[in-house]
Amino acid sequence: MTGHAPQPATIEACPNGPLLVRGDVELVDSDGNPIERRRRTVALCRCGTSAIAPFCDGSHKAIGFVTPS
Template sequence: MPNSPSDGPPRRVTVQRRGPLLVEGPVEVELEDGTTVSSDRFRVALCTCRRSRRFPWCDTSHRARTGHGPGPREPRD
């Protein structure tokens, strides 16, 4: 992708400590194998944990418990 002043303002990327990268869209993402995917949404969430079934788009799989720490609570009678 060329980068020149006529391309418009720079894209804003928001980094979240334990979550996806939020990118103001529309965006085009080049994957490791050279293929590209695109989205015309006003904001997209890019997966950084690689757990997403929709990679490179985030599907909130990073929120799933990994077996570390306490599990879900059992209901009380």
């Protein structure tokens, strides 16, 4: 993302759902190659079943994923 003021990163752990990432964070794969971020706020998979990992596709709801409280 370009053209906006620096924004400190926040990562919000959504109950029974993904990690919501806002702000200036660089996403990279295991080789350090950048992963394209197509929107300002992204949701990262936490249940391990997303078909579009590392992003969330809502699959946690289909498997009844529950985060420890």
